Amino acid sequence: MDVAEQKRRAAWRAAEFVESGMTVGLGHGTTAAFAVERIAERLRSGGLVDVLCVPCSEDVARQAERLGIPLTTLDERPTIDLTIDGADEVDAEMNLIKGGGGALLREKIVADASEREIIVVDRSKLSPRLGTRFALPVEVVPFAWTVEVAALESLGAHVLRRGGEDPFLTDQRNFILDCDFGPIERPSELAMRLDARPGVVAHGLFIDLATDLVVATERGVEHFAKGSDLSEVIAP
Numbered sequence: 001m002d003v004a005e006q007k008r009r010a011a012w013r014a015a016e017f018v019e020s021g022m023t024v025g026l027g028h029g030t031t032a033a034f035a036v037e038r039i040a041e042r043l044r045s046g047g048l049v050d051v052l053c054v055p056c057s058e059d060v061a062r063q064a065e066r067l068g069i070p071l072t073t074l075d076e077r078p079t080i081d082l083t084i085d086g087a088d089e090v091d092a093e094m095n096l097i098k099g100g101g102g103a104l105l106r107e108k109i110v111a112d113a114s115e116r117e118i119i120v121v122d123r124s125k126l127s128p129r130l131g132t133r134f135a136l137p138v139e140v141v142p143f144a145w146t147v148e149v150a151a152l153e154s155l156g157a158h159v160l161r162r163g164g165e166d167p168f169l170t171d172q173r174n175f176i177l178d179c180d181f182g183p184i185e186r187p188s189e190l191a192m193r194l195d196a197r198p199g200v201v202a203h204g205l206f207i208d209l210a211t212d213l214v215v216a217t218e219r220g221v222e223h224f225a226k227g228s229d230l231s232e233v234i235a236p
Helices: 003-015 030-045 058-066 104-112 142-154 187-195
Strands: 023-026 052-055 082-085 117-122 136-140 158-161 175-180 200-203 212-217 220-225
Touching: 003 030, 003 082, 003 117, 003 212, 003 220, 023 030, 030 058, 030 082, 030 117, 052 058, 082 104, 104 136, 104 200, 136 142, 142 158, 142 175, 187 200
Parallel strands: 023 052, 023 082, 082 117, 117 212
Antiparallel strands: 136 175, 136 200, 158 175, 212 220
């Protein structure tokens, strides 16, 4: 079973947590897209009814509309029952690095509004320490991007603007700086320092937001609740 098939099975497992009558956040990225497809199938078959979804990006909104999933907004549904999303890196405390797809701001807003945040990953995304395998995305306003590069470098990061001379733009028309800190010893502390920067719109450290983890492994799909021991599935 290849990695794509593992992800699909894990995303389908996560989609089974959705119940009729729920408001559901739809995450951005290839793994979350499998869950969106499964939710659409359950709606078409009648296995789910009265479900409304809040997409985390314009791309996800288009996918959901194409599949016939009813959409809503945070203005109409400020509390979300559960969100299904992916992650770029997950540590043993179920803290995350997200933002590889560029939707970190909306993903964080939706996660914060969710009673339950279900993260779907394959085993390669599990890490003993955030920053070991993935650079940290930081979304900044274009007006201040060079100032924020200097600030991030002063914190020890090697910083690249995503897209280089043809910069990637988020749905909010901001830049993303990919910041390689190496393994991050105190992610909560770093998150607070980034939150204090005036030009930083959002960063990819998702601290204490995930409540569940669905992992695709060679053994199959495993579900872990917050507080579970992940030592057996975290790759060395």
